[in-house]
Amino acid sequence: MIQIKNLSKQFRLRNGSVVEVLKGIDLDVPDRSITAVIGPSGAGKTTLSRCISLLEQASSGSILVNGEELSALDRDGLRRARRAIGTIFQSSALLRRKTVAENIALPLRYLGVVESDIQRRVRELLVSVGLPDKVDYFPDQLSGGQRQRVGIARALVLHPQVLLADEATSGLDPEATESILALLKSLRDEFGLSIILITHEMSAVRDVADNVALIQAGRIVEQGSVRQLIADPLSGIGRQLLPVRPLIQYREDEWLLELTYRADREVPADWISQISEHEQARVSLLGGSIEQVAGRLSGRVITAVRFARDDVGGVAQLSAYLARIGLNVTVLRSPQLVTQVTEAAA
């Protein structure tokens, strides 16, 4: 696994001023997991990625791979340490004048591995990434998705424990993106890799990440497992992962309730009909998003609810019932509160 502790990076500008791009990043990526780092451009994603791939040395803090400190090394140490981390670049970054096989073999050649071993390893990897017949092709003869597969094979050639994918699917069409993400998932399971996915694409996070960290202005402002964050009504990432665009129409006497599927429970698929059976409430669905995340349904829906008699008692009773079947309730609008505020204003 890879642990990043209190990592900071400052750049000194030519005019003498100092810009702090990373301000104490803490991030753990367990084995056999994909951790996504998302954030707006300019947040420090690229710098973080360059620090992890050791292309840039952090100003302070540490990067540990399986407990071994990789930051603060000399030139030779850096060279060795870089081999523990496989890096996939945005543009696949293949050398255009070398064949697929030569591209994948590059790290082995640098190490001085014997030719027969190189050939065997290259063939193995081409099978792993699904391109067994492209050995002698040149990068220009491949599609964007195929080039990225070759980039992944090159990143894996030295058996790294950590794979860093820096915007690996940016610029690919949706199909290629999907297949590359699926490949990363299967590699995580096949080789037990810790994969760091640096991306600005929420859909990629939702599709493959186990954990996610949101980076803003050089700091990680929120992190956790994808399933938990989606289930957390207060999570900003959760909202971005399952965006809900309400609201159609609701009546003045209706409550607006946001219901989030809990991470630790299986929510019955027919929960709406269950509510109408058990509770004396009329529920209309205003908006929502339900997705399969890590093999389980995750969702966030907004409902308008009207109670037959006692509103406050009805909400309490409904909330308790929903909690039992695995749904968290957040009140977005209460008709009583609106009435009180309006009266106070008048």
Add this chain to the structure above:
Amino acid sequence: MSTVITPALGNDTPWDQVPALLLPAYGETWTMVGIVMLFVILVGGAVGVLLFNTGRRGLFTHRQSYLVISWLVNMGRSLPFLVLMAAIIPLTYLITGTSIGIPAAVVPMVVAGIPFFARLVENALRDLPPEVTAVGLVSGGSTLQIIFSAQLSEALPSLVAAATLNLISMIEYSAISGTIGAGGIGYLAVVYGYQRFDHHIMIATILVLVATIQLVQLGGDKLVSLLSRP
């Protein structure tokens, strides 16, 4: 009283004797250019690699070194070749023990060619995608491994184009060197064509030079396209 200078006519070498003069001179031209290109590619190439790698996107970025090398390169490129040739006569004499002839021409040509080629190499490397160096680094390559197997190898077509351009300049410089008795077809053109008004030699040298430059460019372009196509 004014004197009317009329060109002495009838000094033309008979056509059938032109090859006997032209061919050895042509051989000398290529000898000079060959020796010069050897130094230019080795030294100029190294300086170009140094320029790129001390630069912002290089393997060992070092602003001060970059500025010093860059300043030296600009110096070497700022003098017209004829001026440079005259200006460095003491250096030429120190190295070759003479200030005329082929050896004396080689020194200023090398001095002029190195900075020219260095800048071309730097530009060729700058045109590479920045990931080329990054790939070498994350693949665990040493500085030399990255320079040769990633940077220079990826830039090879541009480097060949640069060398072609440089070679043509050197052929041109070799002709200018004719003025200090360097031999080669430049010398032939100066001594026979210019000083003796030998029109046949003049025409022949022009034709040979034009054909040579065309062939060099054609060959260079062909090689570039062969190297570029996977």
